[in-house]
Amino acid sequence: MQTNLSEHAKRLPRADEAERILRSCVHCGFCNATCPTYQVLGDELDGPRGRIYLIKQALEGGDISESTQAHLDRCLTCRNCETTCPSGVQYHNLLDIGRAYVEARVPRSLGERVLREGLRRIVPNPTLFTTLLRTGQAFRPLLPEALKAKLPRAVKSARSRPQTDHPRRVLMLEGCVQPGLSPNTNAATARVLDRLGIAVTPAREAGCCGAVDYHLNAQDAGLERARRNIDAWWPAIEAGAEAIVQTASGCGAFVKDYGHLLASDPAYAAKAARVSALAKDLVEVLRAEPLERLGAHGDLRLAFHCPCTLQHAQKLGGAVEDVLRRLGFHLTEVPDAHLCCGSAGTYSITQPELSRQLRDNKLNALESGHPDVIATANIGCQTHLDGAGRTPVRHWIELVDEAMG
Structure with a gap:
């Protein structure tokens, strides 16, 4: 694709990257075939190819409007298109650049600004988030249905973590919302790793991975x-x-991108690259271990349900399923397993109607094999899917922990 960036766009910190990505696109349209929003809406501008054209138009000095912003906002950043693309277009990086460029030029309504600022202040703050969550649960009968659906049906208390020490040690990102929504997930992880002779080193100073701010254009x-x-x-x-182990694939995908995102920061580039190299989804650690030791x-x-951040961003589709089968679980077939559930971080709040439609489609596919439980690897997907009040949805490591007896 030929490009002719405006003089203003050429001065952007990531201008060369944007131009390189734009030129790699051959506008074949294969991406639209697997784009969840294009499948639902049928609008070229709500598919990856159309959004690439919109970003190209913006960076070349063309018109930018609220409509441009809306089409970019409706993208889930599921990266299904990257899995499909025959040219290796790094769409998510171009989208980040385009969204930031448009955000600086199209003022949002007061309601949107308040919503986005509220999400940025609440979600990355585990203490505040958990306090509000418990308050919501206490007044659950009084809440509107839309808000009830955001609360977990039940919060399983965290069992104790092992205190044993081992020569092998890993760090674990505790996460923002997971300690409140599913506090037993990280505790179960520590217990499973302990049985494999791996200790978890706490890093209390570590907080939100940064994805919430970043994907809300801050x-x-x-x-x-x-x-x-x-x-x-x-x-x-x-x-x-x-x-550095992540039990939420959304966090893992972002931490693995630290090296790229901070490559131009002389104080952090080398450290960020090292952190990204050490970042591993939990399944990457477990699949290499002698699982028979778990008993x-x-x-x-x-x-x-394989989250988009696991299969499309981290390229680990099928990895959890293999581990679960090795441990004796029976896995049902899931049609269209590559499609997004509609959670996508804060997307279920900023785009509720689209998100619910995608969720219901995904649940229909997941339930087609009549499972006892739906397992997943990301707290956002888990809460979003479970909020429909249908088949229970849990993190897969808790099921493994319980199977150990």
């Missing part, structure tokens, strides 16, 4: 959170921690 704030996490992890990395006997009939 990109500088998101990168500052990334720097703080690198500083919090660095002493343990220097002491020999072999991995697990899984007998549940499961449907596994």
Whole structure:
């Protein structure tokens, strides 16, 4: 694709990257075939190819409007298009650049500004989020249905974490909302790793991975959170921690991108690259271990929802399913398993109608094999799918932990 960036766009910090990505697109349209929003809306501008044209138009000095912003907002950033693309177009990086450029030129309504600022203040703050969550649960009968659906049906209390020490040690990102919505997930992870002879080193100073800010177009704030996490992890990395484990695939996808996003920061580029190299989804650690040591006997009939951030961003589609089968779980077939559930971080709040439609489509596919439980690997997907009040949805590591007895 030929490009002719405006003089203003050429001065952007990531101008060369944007131009390189635009030129790699051959506008074949294969991406539209697997784009969830294009499938639902049928509008070329709500598919990856159309959004690429909109970003190109903006960066070349063309008209930018609220309509431009709306089409970019409706993208889930599921990266299904990247899995499909025969040319290797790094669409998500171009989208980040385009969204930031449009955000600076199209004022949002007061309601949208309040919503987005509220999400940025609440979601990355575990203490505040958990307090509001408990308040919501206490007054659940009085809440409107839309808000009830955002609350978990039940919060499973965290069992104790092992206190044993091992020569092998890993760090674990605790997450923002997971400690409130599913506090037993990280505790279950620590217990499973302990049985495999791996200890979890706490890093209390580490906080939100930065994805919430970054994907709400507060990109500088998101990168500052990334720097703080690198500083919090660095002493343990220097002491020999072999991995930084994420139990939420959305966080993992973003941490693995630290090296790219901070490549131009002379103070953090090398450290960020090291952190990204050490970042591993939990399944990457477990699949390499002798799982028979767990003594697990899984007998549940499961449907596994592979989050977009696991299969399309981290390229780990099928990995969790393989581990679960090795442990004896029976997995049902899931049609269109590549499609997004509609959670997509804060998308279920900023785009509720589209999100619900995608969720219901995904649940219909997941339930087609009549599973006892739906398992997943990301707290956002877990809460979003479970909010429909249908088949229970849980993190897969909790099921493994319970199967150990």
